[in-house]
Structures are given as C-alpha cells and as structure tokens.
Amino acid sequence: MSADAMESRLQASTVARRALAGLNPVLESLLAGVLGLLVGALLMKIWGYDPWKAYHALFVGAYGDSYGLASSLARGTPLILTALTFSICVRAGMFNIGAEGQVYLGAMAAVTVGYFSLPPGLHLIVGLLFAIIAGAIWSLGPAILKITRGVHEVISTIMFNWISHFLCYYLVANVLVDPIRGEKTISVPRSARFPILMRGTDLSYSLFAAVAFALVIYFILWHTVTGYEVRAAGLSPTAARYGGISSKRTMLLGFILGGMGAGLAGACIVMGLPPTYAEFSGLPQISNLGFDGMAVAMVGRTHPIGILVAAVFFGGLTAGGRTMQITAGVPLEMVRVVEGVIVTAMAIPELVRLFRFVWRRSSSLFAFRRAR
Amino acid sequence: MRKWGVWILVAAMLLAVPAFAGPALKGKVAVVLDVGGRGDLSFNDMGFKGTDQAAKDFGLQMTEVQSATAADYLPNIRNLARTKQYDLIICVGFLLGDALAQAAQEFPDQKFAIIDSVVDAPNVMSIVFRENEMSALVGALGGMLAAYHGYPYVGVVLGIEIPVLYHFEAGYRFGIAWGLEKYKAHEGLEALPNVGLLYVYTGTFDDIAKGKAATEAQLAQGAVAVYNVAGPLGIGDLEAITEWHNARGTKHGPPYYFGVDANQDYLGKGVHALASGMKRVDVGCYDAVKAVVEGTFQGGVVSLGLAEGGVSISGLQDLIDFIEFGIAGGALKRSEVYETVANWATNRAAIPYWIWEAVDELEKGILNGTIQVPTANTRDEMLAIRAQYPLTR
Numbered sequence: 001m002s003a004d005a006m007e008s009r010l011q012a013s014t015v016a017r018r019a020l021a022g023l024n025p026v027l028e029s030l031l032a033g034v035l036g037l038l039v040g041a042l043l044m045k046i047w048g049y050d051p052w053k054a055y056h057a058l059f060v061g062a063y064g065d066s067y068g069l070a071s072s073l074a075r076g077t078p079l080i081l082t083a084l085t086f087s088i089c090v091r092a093g094m095f096n097i098g099a100e101g102q103v104y105l106g107a108m109a110a111v112t113v114g115y116f117s118l119p120p121g122l123h124l125i126v127g128l129l130f131a132i133i134a135g136a137i138w139s140l141g142p143a144i145l146k147i148t149r150g151v152h153e154v155i156s157t158i159m160f161n162w163i164s165h166f167l168c169y170y171l172v173a174n175v176l177v178d179p180i181r182g183e184k185t186i187s188v189p190r191s192a193r194f195p196i197l198m199r200g201t202d203l204s205y206s207l208f209a210a211v212a213f214a215l216v217i218y219f220i221l222w223h224t225v226t227g228y229e230v231r232a233a234g235l236s237p238t239a240a241r242y243g244g245i246s247s248k249r250t251m252l253l254g255f256i257l258g259g260m261g262a263g264l265a266g267a268c269i270v271m272g273l274p275p276t277y278a279e280f281s282g283l284p285q286i287s288n289l290g291f292d293g294m295a296v297a298m299v300g301r302t303h304p305i306g307i308l309v310a311a312v313f314f315g316g317l318t319a320g321g322r323t324m325q326i327t328a329g330v331p332l333e334m335v336r337v338v339e340g341v342i343v344t345a346m347a348i349p350e351l352v353r354l355f356r357f358v359w360r361r362s363s364s365l366f367a368f369r370r371a372r
Numbered sequence: 373m374r375k376w377g378v379w380i381l382v383a384a385m386l387l388a389v390p391a392f393a394g395p396a397l398k399g400k401v402a403v404v405l406d407v408g409g410r411g412d413l414s415f416n417d418m419g420f421k422g423t424d425q426a427a428k429d430f431g432l433q434m435t436e437v438q439s440a441t442a443a444d445y446l447p448n449i450r451n452l453a454r455t456k457q458y459d460l461i462i463c464v465g466f467l468l469g470d471a472l473a474q475a476a477q478e479f480p481d482q483k484f485a486i487i488d489s490v491v492d493a494p495n496v497m498s499i500v501f502r503e504n505e506m507s508a509l510v511g512a513l514g515g516m517l518a519a520y521h522g523y524p525y526v527g528v529v530l531g532i533e534i535p536v537l538y539h540f541e542a543g544y545r546f547g548i549a550w551g552l553e554k555y556k557a558h559e560g561l562e563a564l565p566n567v568g569l570l571y572v573y574t575g576t577f578d579d580i581a582k583g584k585a586a587t588e589a590q591l592a593q594g595a596v597a598v599y600n601v602a603g604p605l606g607i608g609d610l611e612a613i614t615e616w617h618n619a620r621g622t623k624h625g626p627p628y629y630f631g632v633d634a635n636q637d638y639l640g641k642g643v644h645a646l647a648s649g650m651k652r653v654d655v656g657c658y659d660a661v662k663a664v665v666e667g668t669f670q671g672g673v674v675s676l677g678l679a680e681g682g683v684s685i686s687g688l689q690d691l692i693d694f695i696e697f698g699i700a701g702g703a704l705k706r707s708e709v710y711e712t713v714a715n716w717a718t719n720r721a722a723i724p725y726w727i728w729e730a731v732d733e734l735e736k737g738i739l740n741g742t743i744q745v746p747t748a749n750t751r752d753e754m755l756a757i758r759a760q761y762p763l764t765r
Contacts, residue, residue: 067454071447173575182533183467200478202447275446275474280467281532282578284407284442322444322451325437332409332438
C-alpha cells in the first residue's frame, strides 16, 4: 500500500470516528430504540397482531397515568440496583455476572428479620443491612478467586450464581419455610416493610433506597479519589499500576460495592413488594433480576444517572407489557419477544463500545509483545 | 345533522335500558394464570379450556393473562379489575391467593373466582376440590392391584407439602386400605395382604428430574404403580416407568402410572398409564362463568367432589375427550389415536373385572354417603390420618 493511500484511509477513519463521537449518546439510544420498535412492529404484523394497538397499550400501560407510572417505577426499582452492580464492575474493568446470585441471598437475608421483632423503622434498617452484607459476602468468593488466583470473573460469578440458586432453593424449602404454608418462606413483618408510596399500586419507598444508592455510587466513582482510582484501573490497568494504584484493591472494591447493590435489590423485593412480602419456592419473584439489570446497565451506558433513566424505561416495558396482553390481546410470549427486540436494539451501541474497548486493549497488548 | 345523530342515540339508549334490566353482562371474562403458564397439559391448560368453552357457549369474549414472574400476579389482577369491563376474573392456582385477597378488597364490585385456594371475601367464589374422593378410588385400585400381582408396595410422588396435597394423600391412604380389605374379603383370605405405601414429597412442582428419581426409587422397592400428585413431574414419573419396562422387555402390566388433574391416560400412547385421578379444573371454571351468566354467582366456598362431577377416576369417555386435548397440546399425533386406545384397553382388560367393579362400588358408596373418605387440611390432621392408615410392612 502506498503512503498516500494509507494516509487517506487514516483520514477517512478519523472522520468516521469523529462523526460517531459527535453523535449524542441520547440520540444514539433513541435511534436504536426506534429501530427496535420498528422490528418489533414488523414481527407482530407477521404473526397477525396489530402493532399500533399493541404499542398504544404498551405506552398507556407504562406511562399513561399515575397508576401506570407507579407500576413502571416499582418494577424499575430493583433493576436500578442490579444494573449498578454490573456497571461498577465494568467501570473497574470487569464483567461481573454475579448480581443474580447475590440478589437471591440478599432476599433470603432480609427474610430472616421475620424471626425477631424491633421497632418499625429500625427493623427495616436492620433488614437492609442484613441484605447488603449478604450480597457483599457472596461477591467476595469471585473477588478473592480473581485477585489471588486470576480466575476470570465471568466463569466464577456464573458458578457462584448456581451455588446460590440451589442454596436458596434449600433455604426456602427447609430453613426459612413458613410452618403453615410450605410453598413460601416466612413473611417479613409489617414493621420491617417499606411503606407503600402510592395506594393501590406496587410502588413503595424502596424506590428512594435504590435512587439513593445510585447517587452514592455516582458520588464515589466521580467525586472521590478512590472512585478515580477504580475508573483509572478499569480504563488501563497497566497505566494505573504505573501511577501507583493497586488494581487488586480497586477490583475488590468494585465487587463489594456491586454485591451491596444486588443484596439491596433482593431486600427491595421481599420488604417492598406487596402482597406477600416473602419468597416462594422456585424463587419466582427474584429470578432474572440480575440478568435484566445487565441489560439496563447497557441501555444506561453503565452510568448511574443513565441507569436511573433506563430503569424507568425497563419498568415501563414490563408494566406496559402486562396491559398489552389485556387491551391488545397479544400473548405473553409475543410480548416478551417484542420487549427482547427493543432491549437488544437499545443495548447495541454500548455493547459495541465495550467490545471495541476490550478488543483495542488486547490488540495493543499483542502489538506490544510483537514489538518486543 | 350531527344533532340528529345525538338525539337518535339518546333515544336508542333510553329504549335499550329496560332490556338490560336483568343481570347486566359486560360480555367479558378473564383468566389469570400463574408462572406455570400454558402448555402443562394439566392444571393450567384445563383452566383455560373450561373458561374458553364457557365463553363460547355463552357468547362472551375471553381474555387470557399469563404471568412472567410472581411479581406480576397482583398487577395483572389489578389491571383487569381497573378496566371495569369484566363480568368475572378467574385466578387459576393457589399461588394467586395472596394477590387476589388484596385485589378483592380493593375492587369490592368486581366478581372474582379462584381455583384451589380459599379467599374470604364476599366478591370471591373460591372453588376447591375434594381430591380425597377420587384419590381414594385410585388408591383402592392400586391396593387391589398390588395384592393381585403380588407386589409389596403402592407408590405416590407428591409436589410441595401444601394442604391441597394432603387431600390427595389422605384419600389415597384410605383407598389403599379399603382396597386391601376388599381383596381379603373377595379372595377369602385370613389376613390382609401385606402391602405398604411409598410416598415422597419432592418439594417441587416443576423439577421433572426429581419426579423421575423418586419414581425410580419406588419402583426399585417394588411399587405396583406410582400416582403422580405433582403436575408436570408426571412426565418424569412416566419416563422412569417406561424405562423400567424397556429394561425388562415387558410391554404391558405392572408397574403402572397413575395420572392426575387432567386425564393423562393417553400419555406415552397409553402403554403404562392405567388410570388418572381427574380434577376437573375446567368444570370449576365453566361453572363459575355459568353462575355469573345466570345471575346465581355468590362469594364463598364451592366444593366440587364426585357428586358434582368435579373429580373422578378416568374412564373410556374421558380418554376419548382428553385425546383431543392432548392432540391440541401437541402431546399426541392423530395417527396414534387408535394405537393409544388399544394399548390402554389391553392394560385394563388384563385386570380381573371384579377389581373394576370394586372401584365402582367404592364410588357408589362415596356418592350415597355410606362411605366417608377422610381428608386433611393441616399437618396435624395429616399426621392423624397417617397414624390411622400407617400402611407399613
């Protein structure tokens, strides 16, 4: 290749990159969302459902009135927290898939407050602390494996999820079981529940716990030295080490903060979601919150403030999806397909960025080796 | 022009009002299913089938709402009730009980029905089944078969230890004991045949592998039949029984499979499924819609047993009815229908006719009240029945 051709190609790629970088992330997400909606509409059209009616039901059910909005926020609340779990670790340079298992244990720990009584308020706080500690402890396993033995966190967190899954099956059926109703755990007593924020809806004060946690994480990551170190180690471990940052410390911090968020998410369900305030055998209320949180993190660009917006959007998809079945006659299976398409489309920009980042980092490492 | 239209409309409405003076129907019913959802060929599909049939018969529109997670139960019921468009909202399954108890309070003017759970509210019809009655028939059959074939045990694999399942266990125990007495009297024996009961609560309604493992253990100890009391786990139970036969090269005969809820006799082309303890969730749903249409709906507990056609032991007509159900659910091909009926008939014909007559006799006794089948709703009551009918060897 001639030098001229090389130069023009470089120029072209710079222009392309500038154009992409100039594209507002919000606009990018909106474009992706519209694309997702269009593909979803096409799928519904093919299977004989009315897309216009379906989307109308979706949006009215999600944001059409205060009831819809409250339902959306209620569903979004635990997702804010599990999305933060994933995001903190991404910022620290890791793929932590472990929120799922940490949510389970957080919920189990919160349920144990049913065995003793305390004044209202204090009882709630003790339950939240239990859940946060349980989530953090469960995150220590993969963290220690990663720091001491270099075990990749994707592998270890997936394995820890399964251990948690079966452990919690056992806990629900045999340890925390309600003596009168064998299908569920004991219920969290009234004194330890989040009060309902809007009567006749699922929305409780747990929303504020989630938002507060997001703001705390934002403050730590962007306004403290420790947070700066976490982000620096995430962007370039070698440069950070050169700068005197212990990447072991930042990784441990990322895992623990994430585990706290996931544990809190479990507590928000069993202490804040009517009507039973307990978990059932098979964990049907808390399953998949960790994985859905990863998608929320993608749409929210792994930023705490972006996540707050994305969680409202995700909660809306669930709340609106319920009314899609009723007013548009779209069966649950199709609702979930459409939701999946929209979510995938909206997660693509961030996914591309993440993979490009990982690829660039590894290829620069290769280049470094070759040069040696 | 527009004014004219308005006046005509008002006039039409005034004329139409007296016509709707009866039980004014909105023309819509809804079913809410739990996370089990459709496609189980059993409990949930039957709830759908019964409501669908009623909607067709009475010219109503039906809405089906499935729940993705347990967190959807209450919102789904609320969303339906909020529209104020439904004559009746049916909740299929005891897991929806807590959510309905809350929603029934919030919407006192909305009529609800629930299957398998009792919600104490004036606007809720709680439909429960006397599963002890048909389980007694299945148990009697099992007890007599064990004695006849010289097997030491009869088996049952249950799901999560909840009151509904105590009904099954209590009736099954009573039935086995009754069957053994009958066998002794018929054969003129001096003592009762030495037959015991193997029972296990697996703690799950969806882990099919656990049903298979539990069945394998019971077969190894010599169970003549295994009664499935855990919905989908029956697929695993039947698989274990089929493999047991395949390993020994036997085509028919013991050990048998006893199905539950729906008629499951057609499963596995009817080779090993001898009988089913049927619990007609579809009948319960149908009757609830009918009560609303006829204006006889009222809150409270509706108990369905043998007398009401709510439960029964499967017969030939049931097999034919449910073969259509199985084909619709994709569990059977139309080309396999005759083979299935033939397999089923071969199995049944190989059993002495007096045994079938004895089962009929028990059924008649329960129907005319001369035989009382015990039941249990709490753990203590269940322990008392276990003590009364220990069925150990």
